[in-house]
Amino acid sequence: MDFFLAYTMVWFVGIFVVLGLMLFAEYTKLDEVESYFSQNEMVRSNKRFWKRNQWIDKQYRMLLIFEFxxxxxxxxxxxxxxxxxxxxxxxALKRWVVWPYYLLFIWIIATVVWTVWRRWCDIPIP
Known part of the structure; x- marks a missing residue:
């Protein structure tokens, strides 16, 4: 098997792993981690602005705590x-908040590597 094809399969599966971890953390750990910042004005303001509990709202609320x-x-x-x-x-809760985003950064770097590799080696995508 070609190494580029193996890299492509691992890269493709990686996005589902990263998205699954992020969704799991956002839907199961967000309320718990926000409870530790219940008196913080930035978290309270962010929660008021993103209050609809849709995916994008949870994403931005989690990103603020990830930054902290x-x-x-x-x-x-x-x-x-x-x-x-x-x-x-x-x-343990810090790891559930931080590591999915670190894995996302690694996946983004892997995407850049995949794109550069494909273009420099002129690998056709059928």
Whole structure:
């Protein structure tokens, strides 16, 4: 089997894995992680704006908390979140919020690699 074909299959399956993890985290873990930030004004404002509980609303609410957890030092220095709020979130829950997005970034890099590889090697897509 051609290595490009194997890479394409892994890349294609990867998007379903990443989307499945993101949907699982958004629909099962979002309310729990938001409860740790119940007194935070940014989270409350974001929740009021994205209140319809559709997929896009959950996505943007989760992205704000992902920002807090992935770049916590910057947000603590800006005064957006406190150290106590961040420390209250259990590490297992932090992983459920952060890792699907990290895997999405890896998948995006894999997409760029796939595109460049296909164009440079002039691989036709039937």
């Amino acid at each position: 957890l992935s770049d916590s030092k910057r947000h603590v220095n800006a005064g957006d979140v406190t150290e106590a709020e961040l420390a209250a979130v259990p590490s």
